[in-house]
Amino acid sequence: MPRKRFDLTFPPRQATKPVTYHLVKDFDLVPNILRAQIQPGQEGRMLLELTGRKEDFEAGVAFLEKEGIIVQPAATDIRLDEDACVLCGLCTAVCRPGALTLDADAGLHFDKDKCVYCEACVVACPRRAVTLSF
Ligand code: SF4
Ligand code: SF4
Structure with a gap:
C-alpha cells in the first residue's frame, strides 16, 4: 500500500480538531504522526505519514484543506x-x-x-x- 508524508500547518482555531480520526474513519487512511507541535489556540505543525490508496489520499487531503489546514508535501x-x-x-x-x-x-x-x-x-x-x- 502506498505511503506519503505531508507537512500540515493548522490555523489556531483548528489546532485541536481530531482530523486524524476522520482520516481513518471517513477516508480509510492509516495515519502515523511522525512529529507534532500542537497547542490550543496557536498555529500548529504536524508531520504526518499516510498509508492508503491513491484516491483516498486525494479525498483525505481535500478534506484537510477544506478544514483550513495547509497541506504540503513533506521532505523525503x-x-x-x-x-x-x-x-x-x-x-x-x-x-x-x-x-x-x-x-x-x-x-x-x-x-x-x-x-x-x-x-x-x-x-x-x-x-x-x-x-x-x-
Ligand atoms: S537526520 Fe536531521 S531531519 Fe532527520 S531526524 Fe535526524 S536531525 Fe531530524
Ligand atoms: S559540518 Fe557536517 S558534521 Fe558538522 S553539523 Fe554540518 S553536516 Fe553535521
Missing part, C-alpha cells in the same frame, strides 16, 4: 554537502532518532529509515551542509 530525504561538511558532529548530537551518526573511519552516515525530518540537523549545522530535499 536530506542532502549532505560533503565539501562543506567539516565532520564536527553537531548534527549527530541533535538527531534524536539516531539517523545521523559519525564514524571516525567512515565519516557521516545517514539512515533514511530513522529520519523523521525534524530539521534539527539543518538548524544545527554551522556550515549549512545539510538541506532537506523534497
